[in-house]
Amino acid sequence: MALTLRQLKYFVATAELGQLSQAAIHLTISQSAVTSAIRELEDSLGTQLFVRAASGVTLTDTGRRFLNHAYTILASVDEAMRIPNLESTLTGTLAIAASYTVLGYFLPHHIQRLNALYPRLTIQLHELNRDAIEEGLLSGQYDMAVLLTSNVSNPELALEPVIHSVRRLWVGAHHPLLKRERVTFAEVAQEPFVMLTVDEAAQTAMRYWNDTPWQPNVILRTSSVEAVRSMVANGSGVAILSDMVYRPWSLEGRRIETIMLVDPVPAMSVGLAWHKNKELSPAMHAVREYFRHTFMEPRTSG
Incomplete structure (x- = not known):
């Protein structure tokens, strides 16, 4: 089955929003259409792009790599369509x-x-x-x-x-929470937490934390995303940040993984x-x- 632009657009929307239902709303189409397109895409590629869970979908490692290719393909098509406007x-x-x-x-x-x-x-x-x-x-x-x-x-x-941009829990590559099927705010509250402060990130975080019975165990407040990335990758703490600023590696070359929390976290x-x-x-x-x-x-x- 040939890959189509429709499949790529639906895949990108689902990857950015983290939920099939939200992607369908965003695209103003039915959820079944999104589900079918992504299933067709995975069949064409012969690999799984998302891990499905009750709380939403998370990109696999292959899915993350394919997302970059999808952005490039869609951008190239967009440029081609706009050539008369150059x-x-x-x-x-x-x-x-x-x-x-x-x-x-x-x-x-x-x-x-x-x-x-x-x-x-x-x-x-x-x-x-x-x-x-x-x-x-x-x-x-x-x-x-x-x-x-x-x-x-x-x-x-x-x-x-x-x-x-979906917000997820960031943890180091060998963090024990990666072995859990479900991770909640209650469990995150037991971990040392690195709080980003730039662009009112701390105020935003406390708004959704305050909707729960728990509070983060903040060990560091910093305006540097790279500092958060390094602290998490080194195993010094965890963080909750958006996919937009996520990168899988710290400056030291250590891996960072993400977990979709069971409890609701607003997107950025x-x-x-x-x-x-x-x-x-x-x-x-x-x-x-x-x-x-x-x-x-x-x-x-x-």
């Missing part, structure tokens, strides 16, 4: 603000693609914290922002989520923001449509 007459300057995590782990690839699609458009990037981004959008200093929309509650800002939403009363310029509209097209968000009016 000589775009869209001109001007667009000021985009971005938070640290977004700029470090998400945005650069898409800025490169936007520069290729709209060579006459100058994109100015500004790295700021959320408060400064919100203030800059409202004052008109920045046209748009790419940030963690799950942290934004300002009613004066229009928000359009782009991806929802990344997306666009702009002043609600600001009319979208052609450049803003182009950026918005690029992200909608790339991440298969259902198209809405307005």
Whole structure:
């Protein structure tokens, strides 16, 4: 059976959201269609891409490697479809603000693609914290922002989520919790916990921890994702972070594994923001449509 773009798109959505049901909602199709497409894809490849559990699905090692190939294939197809736009007459300057995590782990690839699609458009990037981004959008200093929309509650800002990155438990390669079929917050609370603080990660974490009877046993608070990665890989502690910042190896070359918790953990939403009363310029509209097209968000009016 030949591999299809439909299978790749459904696979990517499921990998990013961690649940077949959420992928179906995200793609505005039935869950059975997603299930069938992924089963067909696995049959074509002759290997399992996901580990299924009651709480959702987790990528196998093969699945993680295939995800990178799927991104490359879909991006190449997207570029091919947009070849007529490479000589775009869209001109001007667009000021985009971005938070640290977004700029470090998400945005650069898409800025490169936007520069290729709209060579006459100058994109100015500004790295700021959320408060400064919100203030800059409202004052008109920045046209748009790419940030963690799950942290934004300002009613004066229009928000359009782009991806929802699943949060999982990070553990070292030989951690005892890897042998458990089900891992809960109660068990994580018994482990030394490394708390990331950048981009309000600690506040976000405590919101979902406070919905449980337990609290994390925090041994270190750090703004460095690489410090968290090294501490976890070295067996000094565990962490709960999103798939967007996950990498399987620490700087020392030690392996990091992930576990999907039984207890609910909210996904980290990344997306666009702009002043609600600001009319979208052609450049803003182009950026918005690029992200909608790339991440298969259902198209809405307005």
